[in-house]
Amino acid sequence: MAGLAVLIVGGLAVRSLLAFRADADWVAHTHQVITSAGDLLGDVIDVQTGMRGYIITGEERYLAPYRSGVAELPGDYERLRTRTRDNPRQQLRIAELAPLIEHRLVVAAAKLEARRTKGFAEAQAIFLTDEGKRVTDRIREVVGEINAEEYQLLALRDRASKASGRRTLAFIGAFGGLAALLLGATSLRIRREMAGRWRAQARIEILNADLETRATELTVARERAEESDRLKSAFLATMSHELRTPLNSIIGFTGILLQGLAGPLNPEQGKQLGMVQNSARHLLALINDILDLSKIEAGELKVSCEPFDLRASIEKAVGIVRPLAEKKGLALRLDVAPGVGKLVSDARRVEQILINLLTNAIKFTERGEVTLTTTLNPQLSTLNFAITDTGMGIKPEDLAMLFKPFHQIDNGLARNHEGTGLGLAICRRLAELLGGEIHAASERGRGSTFTFTLPLVK
Secondary structure (H helix, E strand, O other): HHHHHHHHHHHHHHHHHHHHHHHHHHHHHHHHHHHHHHHHHHHHHHHHHHHHHHHHHHHHHHHHHHHHHHHHHHHHHHHHHHHOOOOOHHHHHHHHHHHHHHHHHHHHHHHHHHHHHHHHHHHHHHHOOOOHHHHHHHHHHHHHHHHHHHHHHHHHHHHHHHHHHHHHHHHHHHHHHHHHHHHHHHHHHHOOOHHHHHHHHHHHHHHHHHHHHHHHHHHHHHHHEEEEEEEHHHHHHHHHHHHHOOOOOOOHHHHHHHHOOOOOOOHHHHHHHHHHHHHHHHHHHHHHHHHHHHHHHOOOOOOOEEEEEHHHHHHHHHHHHHHHHHHHHHEEEEEEOOOOOEEOOOHHHHHHHHHHHHHHHHHHHOOOOEEEEEEOOOOOEEEEEEEEEEEOOOOHHOOOOOOOOOOOOOOOOHHHOOOOOOOHHHHHHHHHOOOOOEEEEEOOOOOOEEEEEEOOOO
C-alpha cells in the first residue's frame, strides 16, 4: 500500500510539474505579445516622426525613422498576429489594425509626395486635415486594448503559474514523505541484519534530497533571471521608441529656428540653440544604440544575407567619416585589395560596423592618420578589415573590458569626448550575428588596430 501511494503521489507530482511548466510558458508568451504590440506601435510612431521631420525641414535625413518604420511594420504585424492566434478577440483587434496601418502609410506617403513635389504649404494643408492623426490615435487605442487584455491574461496566468508551483512543491514534499515512511518501515524489519547498509542508504537519501532542493532553487533562480532579462529588453525597446519621437521633434524644430524660418536670431541665441540641437542628437544616438543592443540581446535583431557591392559600401563608409578626419587635420587612407568585390552578407550592418570603428579611430587620434585596409584570405575563406590609427593606444589591462556595454576606458583622452560606451559592444554583437568577429590590438603610445573579419559566402 505504501509503495502504491508513492507511485500515485509521484504521478501527481509529475502531472503538476508539467502543468507548472505549461503555465510558465503562457506567462512568457503573454510577455512576447506585449513586446510585439509595443514594437508595432513604435513602428507607426517612427513613420509619423520621420514624415513630420521631413515635412518641416525638407531634408531627406529626417526620413530615416519613416523608412525604418515602413520596413519593420509587416514583420512586427505578422509576429503580433501569429502570437495571438490562440485568442479570437485579439485576432479581431489585429484584423482591425491592418487597414488602419495601410491607411496611415497611404496618408503619410501622400504628405511626403506633396512636400517633395509641391512644397511645404501644400503638405501643410494636407497635414492640417488631421486625417493621419485620427488614424494614429485609433491605432493607439486598438494597441491599448490589446495590451489591456494581455495584462489581464498575464495576471491570471501568473497566479496560475504560482499556484501550479505551490502544488508541485506540495506533491514533491508528499512524495518524499511517503518514500521516507516506506524506507523507514523496511529498515525496521531488516535493521539487525542490514544495519550498515541502512546507514549508508540513509546518507544517500539525505544527499539526494539536498541535491534536489538545490536543483530546484537553481531552476527558479535561472527562470527569474531569464524573465528579468526579457522584461529589461522589452522595457528598453519600448522606452527607446517613445523617447525618439520627442527628440526628433526637438531636432527638427531647432533646425527650423537655426535656419531663421521663424525669424532672425542673434548670435547668442544661435549658439544656445546649436547646443540644444547637438545635445538632442547625442541623446538620440544613445537611444538608437540602446535600442540596437536591446534587440540583439532579446534575439529580435535579424540580419540579411544578400549579395552586394562591398567596394562601394567601403567607399560609402569612408566618405561618411571623412569630414570628421578633415576637421581634425588627420589623413584618412583607404587600401582595398584588388580581389574585393561582391560579398554575400548584410550591407547595412557591415557599413554600420565600419563607420563605428572608423569614427572611434578618428575620435581618439589627435594627430597622424587613420587607415582602413581590406584584404582577402583564401586559405581561411575570410575577408579582413583592419582599422589602424596613430592615437594614444590602449593599456593591456583595458583591452579585456573594451567590448563591454557602457564601458569607456579612462585614458585621459576619452574623457574629452562624448560617448555612450555601446558602440564597440554593438559592433562585436553584429559581427557575431554576421558570422564574423572583431579583435583589438594596441600598444601604448603607438596607436591601435581593430580587426573585423567576415566569412566569404559563395
